[in-house]
Amino acid sequence: MDKKKKATNGNLKQVEEVLKAFLGLEKDDAPFDELFQKIKLLYDSMKGIEKEELFKAIIEQLEVRKEEIEPFIDALLKCDQDDPKWPVLLAELRNRSYSPRMKLFQKVSRSPGGLKFLLDFRGDLLSVRRYSELNLDPLDLDIIFLFEMWFQEGFLYLEEITFDSAYTQIELIKNRDLVHPMASIEEMGQRIGRDRRCFALYHRLLPYEPIIFIEVALTEGLAKNISEVMPEAGGEKESRRVDTAIFYSINSTQNGLAGLGLGKILIGKVVDYIRKEDEKIKNFATLSPVPGFWNTYLKPLLEGRDETFILKHTGIISYFSKKAAEDILDRVGGGKYEPDQLNAALLNILSDEAWAQDEALKKDLKSPLVNIAYHYIANEKNPQNKPLNPVANFHIGNGATVSAKNVNFLANPSSRGLQESCGIMVNYIYTSSWLSQIRRSFRLFDRIEIKGLFTR
Template sequence: MSEKGDELKPPKEVRKVFEVFQGLRDDKGIEEVINKLQKKYKGLDRKEKEALFFLLNNKLEIRKDELTPILNEIAETTEDSTLWPVRLQRLRSRVRSPRLAIFQRIAKNPGGIRFLLDFREDLINSKRTADLDFAALDADLAFLLEMLFQEGFLYLEEITLDSPYSQIEIIKDRDMVHPMTSLEEMGKRLGKDRRCFALYHRLLPLEPIVFIEVALTQGLVRNISDIVGAAEREIRDKDLDTAIFYSINNTQNGLAGLGMGKMLIVRVVDFLRSENERIKTFATLSPIPGFWEQYLRPILEGNDEPFLLKKEDIPGFFSRKARGKILQFAESSDDSVEGFCKALQQVFSGTEWVNDSDLKRHLKGPMVKMAYHYISKERNLKGKPLNPVAGFHLGNGATVTEKCVNFLANTSAKGLKESCSIMVNYIYSPSWITQIRRSFKWLERLEIRSFFGR
């Protein structure tokens, strides 16, 4: 634990909330206590919540003197003794986390699951910014939520034009990948070859946990305008052979890392294959958030210490002719590493380059190679892909090659700012579906609902 954690002095209000948590060990008036807890917790600011997380993580624990007697008994017992299973069971009951027991009581009460989801979202945000270790607290919460968000609690629902207005509006408002400005725009994403599926929890029926938007197409789609900006489509059912997952949104950040997106993808794949056996290819058309602002631009500026790709490597991706074209566009004659990187940064800091056909032709190959390097080679401190979208899909078992990286795939303002117009097709193979089905055997029994059918 860091020195910062040792010195953390919880304010009076934090102490009060912590005491309410401790009070949940007792069954007396539990509903009233939980209501009090929710009200007091909402009144805490970010720093106060961090102090509370510290107390729950470090002070609400099993005491050593509670375990010593049973550990001594086990050490003195042989495995063939009739007392061995008895004493093991006593140990299991003693080491049960007091936090987990409290969270379970909260979950059983009205509004309890919603509170725990919001609580873990705050905890995850604190873990990213605070110099404190909340691993034990998060492990208890994650364990409980995994139990609560499994078979019997979840159902899949297809969102159609006949779905309630409130559900369609939620999808419209929560799509952060390709935001929409109107319900009419949302309506264009619902139809025979544009589908939307959402995963719900039975105790949270008015708000999806995670949803996915799918385009049924003929062949692999490499440009987002062919999906969300396309005119009326006239592809016959028999010609549809590919499902493109182009927008996946997690609406409950408190469930991060628990595999909800993976569950949704595999169930939707199963459903679409049962509906149309001609659909053989399942892939994404995914953005590369952070490619420009958090990766390539810092490297061009010389802030390349965290990355495998270095500033001096950049010119080597471009031919001499391409470098000349970029320098000409930036009105520069400095062909040194510093000069070229400054010119390339100038190109992508604006949007005018999109209108220069010759420049785009020279940018395509090098930018595809650098983007592929970013998603396939660059890693964070935990050894996972630096890009979160790549981490999600590759972690799920999808594959990607350089041929799957598409330049000029999203020339919207958002696409240019995020990734210099680049998008990626991550491919989900049939063998992946079989493997995941073995991992989540209960997925085949996941109920599929639709308000009015298709």
């Protein structure tokens, strides 16, 4: 309710100014550059609540009116489909019902800085949608339609980041890695080389900023621990029988491109390139974190907050043998072998990172945590019936497979790994048939240029 009040009493004057400038862009003789610069300046200074009001106003005021299309609908309904007028009337209706928002966004996208503005605009739209009660889909779908035209075929190119790449690009990727953050540029240097690779997907209108990038470790067999893929200071790891490419960090730099499938394209192009470069590499998989497993899933379950989950707090005990449960209860001073007391003991133990150094506790916790984590990534769904975990949603949505044997216990025992996912990491497997499926899905996949790749 407070949020609604703030939205009503916010800086509506600023919203009106931005909307007026947007409406001004419709005029053919409008000073486009001047108006667009005004929009950017005002928009960048707006708060989230004001942006919500702006999105609402754009949807309501930049829309086709009923009276504008009603005569054409009536004429079409009265026309027989075999009549020569049918395609003419249909084309006219399509033209008349074309979104006024789309026309403006197309103008904006063709101006210097326009595409980047729209990327940030949609990123804000997605952020607002998480809490807003408004239906913002009409605006979002218009921008998605535009992006699907801009982010395809000749506009995109893949580039490998090497020691020969511009320092600014290496530094940018170092600063944008949120999966495994880096403290120094030297650490980024350890992630590029013969068996540590980095690839980035660029758009020709945004050549100084990759839209998404991926870090790859070439290994012998499937890496199941972060220590197997994260490079150590002092040089590359030696492996004479490299046969697997592990994707261990994938980062999008543009929130506004969420849901457009560019991650799938990036992985597909990298798989295609690596297979052609080295025929011995036949296996492709990730070593991925499980963000939210502890704070937004297991911890709430142990506290009894299970309303939105398939697994209930009373079901946690079923993952433990009676002996393991009794051992855990003994660690906190004893208790009955029943759900609430075991959950309280687990909450106490897992809230302290010291458990990861205790061999007996690790033995008791390994199988239950692995199986609960697998249930989380494979079975728990969001309101759209997609995997609740965002990383699982990304890779499973891309076509990767996962099984319980791909869930790795204490694969990342760092403080961050324990707080994020009780140290668990997952291998999502990209099978041999996956690339051919990608080719069928993206008609122009093979026409995405690969630049800056050096023969090794």
